[in-house]
Amino acid sequence: MTQNDYVLRTVEERGIGFIQLWFTDVLGTPKAFHITPQELQNALEEGMTFDGSAIDGFSRMQEADVLARPDPSTFQVLPYEGTGSEIARVVCDISNLDGSPFEGCPRHTLRRVAERARSGGYTFYVAPEIEYFYFSSANPATGPIPLDRGGYFDLSVGDVASNLRRRSVKMLEEMGIPVEHAQHEDAPSQHEVDLRYTDVLTMADTVMTTRLVLKALASAEGLVASFMPKPLALVQGSGMHTHCSLWSNDENAFADGDDEAGLSTTARQFMAGLLVHAPEITAITNQWVNSYKRLVAGHEAPVSIGWARSNRSSLVRVPVAKHGRRESTRLEYRAPDSACNPYLSFAMMLAAGLKGIEGAYELEPELTGSLGGARPLPSNLNDAVDLLENSALARETLGDHVVEWFVRNKRAEWAAYKSEITQFELDRYLPTL
Amino acid sequence: MMATDPILCLPASIDPSLLLGLSQAGYRLAVTDDVTPSEEPVLAALVSARGGLDTAKALCAAVRNSSEDQIPVLLLVSQSDVSSLDHNSGLFDDFAILPSSAAELLVRFARLTAGRTGSDSDTVVAFGPLKINTETYQALIDGRVLDLTYMEYELLTFLATNSTKVFTREALLSRVWGYEYYGGARTVDVHIRRLRAKLGEEHASLIETIRSVGYRLGQPSWANTTLS
Numbered sequence: 001m002t003q004n005d006y007v008l009r010t011v012e013e014r015g016i017g018f019i020q021l022w023f024t025d026v027l028g029t030p031k032a033f034h035i036t037p038q039e040l041q042n043a044l045e046e047g048m049t050f051d052g053s054a055i056d057g058f059s060r061m062q063e064a065d066v067l068a069r070p071d072p073s074t075f076q077v078l079p080y081e082g083t084g085s086e087i088a089r090v091v092c093d094i095s096n097l098d099g100s101p102f103e104g105c106p107r108h109t110l111r112r113v114a115e116r117a118r119s120g121g122y123t124f125y126v127a128p129e130i131e132y133f134y135f136s137s138a139n140p141a142t143g144p145i146p147l148d149r150g151g152y153f154d155l156s157v158g159d160v161a162s163n164l165r166r167r168s169v170k171m172l173e174e175m176g177i178p179v180e181h182a183q184h185e186d187a188p189s190q191h192e193v194d195l196r197y198t199d200v201l202t203m204a205d206t207v208m209t210t211r212l213v214l215k216a217l218a219s220a221e222g223l224v225a226s227f228m229p230k231p232l233a234l235v236q237g238s239g240m241h242t243h244c245s246l247w248s249n250d251e252n253a254f255a256d257g258d259d260e261a262g263l264s265t266t267a268r269q270f271m272a273g274l275l276v277h278a279p280e281i282t283a284i285t286n287q288w289v290n291s292y293k294r295l296v297a298g299h300e301a302p303v304s305i306g307w308a309r310s311n312r313s314s315l316v317r318v319p320v321a322k323h324g325r326r327e328s329t330r331l332e333y334r335a336p337d338s339a340c341n342p343y344l345s346f347a348m349m350l351a352a353g354l355k356g357i358e359g360a361y362e363l364e365p366e367l368t369g370s371l372g373g374a375r376p377l378p379s380n381l382n383d384a385v386d387l388l389e390n391s392a393l394a395r396e397t398l399g400d401h402v403v404e405w406f407v408r409n410k411r412a413e414w415a416a417y418k419s420e421i422t423q424f425e426l427d428r429y430l431p432t433l
Numbered sequence: 434m435m436a437t438d439p440i441l442c443l444p445a446s447i448d449p450s451l452l453l454g455l456s457q458a459g460y461r462l463a464v465t466d467d468v469t470p471s472e473e474p475v476l477a478a479l480v481s482a483r484g485g486l487d488t489a490k491a492l493c494a495a496v497r498n499s500s501e502d503q504i505p506v507l508l509l510v511s512q513s514d515v516s517s518l519d520h521n522s523g524l525f526d527d528f529a530i531l532p533s534s535a536a537e538l539l540v541r542f543a544r545l546t547a548g549r550t551g552s553d554s555d556t557v558v559a560f561g562p563l564k565i566n567t568e569t570y571q572a573l574i575d576g577r578v579l580d581l582t583y584m585e586y587e588l589l590t591f592l593a594t595n596s597t598k599v600f601t602r603e604a605l606l607s608r609v610w611g612y613e614y615y616g617g618a619r620t621v622d623v624h625i626r627r628l629r630a631k632l633g634e635e636h637a638s639l640i641e642t643i644r645s646v647g648y649r650l651g652q653p654s655w656a657n658t659t660l661s
Contacts, residue, residue, distance in 0.1 A: 003583045006570050013569045014578070077580035123617055173630035176585060198623045250602075250618045 003072035004044045007090070011037045014077055017085025021048060021068050022208070023092045024106050026057025026402055027287065027409070028341025030208055032089070033068075043070055047095060057405045058094070058104045066102050068092040074205060079174045080216065091205050103401040106343035107204070113347045113397060114200050117354060122246045122253060124350050127180065127197035127330075128207060130338050131238035132214060133231055134161040134189050138224040144231045146189030147223070160221070165191050168217045175213070177206055186300075187235035197243065200346050207240075207342035229286070229337035230293035237294030238338040239301060243319070244349065245330040246270065255321070255329035261309060261366070262321055262329055268363040271307055271316055271331055273356020274349065275364065278305050278315060278335065280391035281348040282377055283384035283410065284398075285336040289417045292380045294337055302334050304374035306367035314367055315377070335377065344398065351397040381417075385410045447481045447509070454535020457597075460542075461561075479538070480525065481509045486517055493524035505545035509533060560596040560650055562636060565589065574636050581631065584610070588624050592640065592650040601647040621648070 011019065019040055020032045033050065035043055042048075047067040052058035058066060074091035094105035101108040117124050135144040147161045162184065169179045178196040185192045193214070195206060211227060218225035230237035246253040246266060254267035263271075286295060294301050300312055307316040317332040336345050355361070367374065378384035388394050389407045398406075447464070456462055480492050493506050508525040510518065518528060527541055556568040562575045570586060572579040581589065591609050592600070600608075602618035610620065625648055629637035641651030 001570070006583045006586060009570045013571050014580070073583055076582055079580070123619070125619070174580075174633075176582065176627040176631050178626045178630045196623075196626060199620070202623075247617055247619055 003075075004041075007044065007072045007075045008041055010075070010077070011040060011088065014086055014088075016077065016088045018087050019043075020078075020087060020089040021070055021092050022089050023068055023094055024208060024341065024343060025055045026104060026106060026341065026344070026406060028106070028208075028339070028343070029056065030212055031055060043068075044072060047092075049097070052094070052102075052104070055104075056409070057402065058102075059405075060104075060401070063097070065097055067095040067097055067099070069095050076175060079171055091208075103399050104405070106341055106347075106402075107201070109398055109402065110201055110204055110343040110347040113350045113354075117246070117350060120354070120357070121248050123248075124200045124346075125197045125245050125247060126200050126203045126346060127195055127243040128203065128336075128342070129192055129194045129239075129241045129243075130207065130210060130214075130227075131185055131190060131192045131240065132211075132338055133187070133226045133228070133238065134164065134191065134218060135224045135226055135231070136222075138226060144226065144228075146187075146232070148189050160223075161189060161191065164218060164221060164223065165193070168214050169193065171213055171217065172210060175209065177210060185236075187232065190235070190238065197245070200350060204342040204346055211338075227338040229288060229291045229339050233293075236299040237301060239294065239334060240336040240338045240340060240342075240345075241317075241332050241334045242336055242346070242349065243330045243332050244270075244353070246353075252327050252329050254331065255326035257326060261318060262326075263318065266357060267329070267331065269356040269359075269361050270353035271318075271356070272361035272363040273353045273359070274316055274331070274333060275305050275307065276361060277348075277352035277355060277391075277393050279375070279378055279384075280387040280394060281352055282335060283381070283388035283406070284348045284394070285340050285345045286384065287340055287381075287410070288337075289381050289413060291337050291339070292378075292384075295335070295377060295379070302377060303379075304376045306364070306374045307331075308367040311367055344402070347397055348394065351393055355393060380414075381410060382414045385414070447479065448532070451533065451535050451538060455538060455542075458535070458539055479507050479509065481531075486510065486514050490522075490524055497524065505542075507538070507541055507545060558590060558593045560593045561639065563589075563593060563639065563650075565593055574632055579631055581628075584624060585628050585631065588621075589628055592648065596650040599643045599646055599649040605647065 010016075016037060018034045018036060020034055021043065022030060022032050025031055033048070035048065039048075047069040049065050049067055051064050052060075052066040053064040070090035070092050072090065075088060076090075077086055077088045080087065091107070093107050093111075094102040096102050101112075114124060133144065134147050136147060137145055148159055165182055169182050172179055172193075179193055180196045181194040183192050184190070193210065195203070195210065197203075198206065211225075214225040227238060229239075254264055254270070255262060256264035256267070286292065295303055297303050297313075302313060302315040304315070306314050307318065308314040309318045309320065311317070315334055317334060319330060319332055321330075322328045333349055336349075378387055385407055388403065394403050452462055452464065480489050480496070489508060489510070493508060496504055496506055505527075506525040508518075508528040509531050510528055511531050515528075515530065526545055529537055529541055556566055558565045558567060563572070565572045565586075567590060572581055572586065572589060579589075588605065588609050591605070602621040605621045606618055625640055625642075629640055632639060639650060641649050643649060
């Protein structure tokens with residue numbers, strides 16, 4: 001039996017009516033087209049041609065057509081109810097018509113970096129903590145309306161949002177997405193779903209699926225699950241803190257029991273790579289104008305560069321390994337927000353860390369006390385994009401096609417933002433100036 | 434009909450250790466004194482002559498009449514009753530002499546049901562509440578369809594085919610994923626966790642972690658409760 005046989009037979013046996021072919025544009029927006037079971041064999045064997053020119057980051061000068069190639073290992077029946085016939089999804093890689101990887105495909109980008117890690121003997125495991133809000137409406141005119149006034153770890157019965165989160169977690173589990181932990185977060189109506197670690201490519205697919213499931217179930221209740229980085233001004237935003245570890249065969253390459261912080265040289269070099277390259281990868285991990293409203297002091301979000309074991313505002317945190325267990329040694333990179341493109345964000349994080357290992361970077365001392373004096377992260381999208389544009393690491397990792405498109409797109413977003421007159425300005429200046 | 438459909442046991446006085454052996458082998462048992470059980474379909478009937486050979490024969494006849502299907506009947510008799518058995522009566526298909534062992538009964542059941550289950554016995558891998566049809570690639574837990582990815586299916590089928598045997602992560606990697614896979618044994622842990630998520634809370638423990646060794650498809654959680 002081949003994977004394709006398995007997929008085709010399952011579609012037949014389960015009476016699947018449609019198959020969604022999933023892919024992601026450069027900004028991390030989920031995209032899909034539907035095919036019938038009759039088309040599936042052909043799609044699996046040859047791929048499906050479509051016009052990529054309307055997809056963000058896919059357009060090119062010469063050739064508009066690209067090929068979606070379903071990855072049969074990702075075939076999964078979707079457990080949504082009440083849709084009539086069953087629906088399944090397959091995640092696709094995007095190729096050029098000659099079969100070579102399409103340079104604008106985020107999944108290819110991540111796979112390329114993961115393979116580089118592998119050629120060095122490493123597998124990269126990640127476990128993100130996805131924060132998000134439930135709102136009763138996403139109408140920009142009324143603004144976000146939280147469902148509750150609950151706080152961190154609050155245990156309340158019968159509240160709509162917590163029930164919704166619980167059902168979402170159950171559905172994720174049914175789809176083979178293990179959830180480590182889910183809870184009410186700090187801010188009103190803010191929730192968090194922590195996914196159990198897996199290899200980085202699977203995790204990027206999983207983050208896309210998780211966001212879709214959380215949104216779909218909320219929407220079925222007439223509610224909105226929002227991954228906007230900072231929807232409410234006075235409370236904390238939605239981060240996607242990502243726990244990272246490198247494994248060499250079955251050994252956690254980050255662990256060293258003899259080290260005072262439990263970290264191996266590999267871990268220190270990887271962390272040094274993350275810290276050195278953090279400013280230039282921030283445009284990817286925090287890609288929206290709004291992302292930088294989250295990265296401000298006072299809301300547990302990182303604003304400057306450093307690492308620490310206990311300080312929860314540091315950019316990289318080294319969590320205490322559970323009962324001193326080597327396998328749980330990891331680094332937590334705290335910049336990404338829940339609205340990032342997980343493929344490109346993970347790719348840049350891994351590339352930065354590998355750079356640190358390859359270049360035997362020296363790790364700066366641990367932050368103690370206040371964070372004063374540390375190098376800052378870019379404080380707005382414009383600065384972040386400048387740093388990305390001039391980053392050799394980004395060019396090498398993402399390729400010129402993605403970097404150039406991304407820079408153009410983000411400059412346009414910044415220009416549109418800059419020309420807006422905000423409520424802040426009206427409130428502050430109109431009465432007095 | 435699949436290999437784990439219930440076996441009817443008549444009467445309830447059958448030696449519990451035999452029943453335990455059968456249930457550990459993955460058969461679902463319905464111990465009853467009622468010859469027209471509500472639970473269908475029935476794979477086979479195990480009739481004990483402990484209450485007297487005449488009673489046993491009456492029960493055999495009742496089983497024969499209870500269904501249009503010819504349900505195989507295995508009669509358990511004591512050594513002294515053997516001479517009184519009339520093999521041409523058509524009331525039973527095979528017999529075993531008490532005290533018997535679960536191992537013997539399993540062989541006899543397999544022989545009795547081989548013809549009935551037809552091709553199913555080759556294509557259905559079953560363990561407790563889990564059934565996997567290797568022809569249609571469908572897996573069921575307690576009758577509920579499990580929507581598995583290809584690797585999840587391969588892993589579960591491998592464990593079910595070799596149920597109760599413990600495999601190290603390395604063994605699972607090389608036998609399920611193949612030698613060319615370079616993800617490391619942690620991949621196995623990740624997939625086991627995914628399978629447990631899909632099996633659901635109630636059945637997650639079907640896949641047992643054997644500390645510092647590996648994994649196996651363990652004793653189904655109902656094996657003891659059925660008999661208590």
